[in-house]
Amino acid sequence: MKAQLEEYTRRLGLKATFVHVAFYFENFLTFFPPQAQEDGSFAFGFPQADTPLAGVAVEDVGSIVSILFERPQDYLGQVVGIIGDDLTGDQYAETMTRILGTRVTYRHVPREEFAAPGNPGVEDLANMFEFNRFYIPNRRADVEMCRALNPKMQTFETWLTSNKGAFVRLFEREHARLH
Numbered sequence: 001m002k003a004q005l006e007e008y009t010r011r012l013g014l015k016a017t018f019v020h021v022a023f024y025f026e027n028f029l030t031f032f033p034p035q036a037q038e039d040g041s042f043a044f045g046f047p048q049a050d051t052p053l054a055g056v057a058v059e060d061v062g063s064i065v066s067i068l069f070e071r072p073q074d075y076l077g078q079v080v081g082i083i084g085d086d087l088t089g090d091q092y093a094e095t096m097t098r099i100l101g102t103r104v105t106y107r108h109v110p111r112e113e114f115a116a117p118g119n120p121g122v123e124d125l126a127n128m129f130e131f132n133r134f135y136i137p138n139r140r141a142d143v144e145m146c147r148a149l150n151p152k153m154q155t156f157e158t159w160l161t162s163n164k165g166a167f168v169r170l171f172e173r174e175h176a177r178l179h
Contacts, residue, residue: 017068017075022054025159034104036174045107047114047129048089054085054139056138057159063150081142085156099160100167
């Protein structure tokens, strides 16, 4: 739907700036929380394979959007990707392991399994991962632009460090659920 609106706006010849917001880091606390494993470790998964997945802290989005509003002439007709980091699933897991002190692993979930019947609402998510995986293999230029616009833009590591307590609570709940 977003792509259709962007295409329609372009066809009409309207002056616009398009904003593509990355996967929210907060999704690791809500939609894709690491799940407790029998061996005491944690794991999360989605259909991204080894292609980097651009991510951003929700609280950082406004800093970039406000600049676009302050200087619209500089960004008209452009697509601005709002991204704080661009990591593979394994790199997200390695960062979690290092910062949280608990082993976390990433498991690639094939699209067919992820979007299996009986999982309501996941078809759009599966399409998003598939699009990212095959058509946007890296977003380094977007990360660099966002850092230039907002030098305080959080990496996944800085965001995770400031949200460590939420993960500790999540891990405690997960361990209790398993036992």
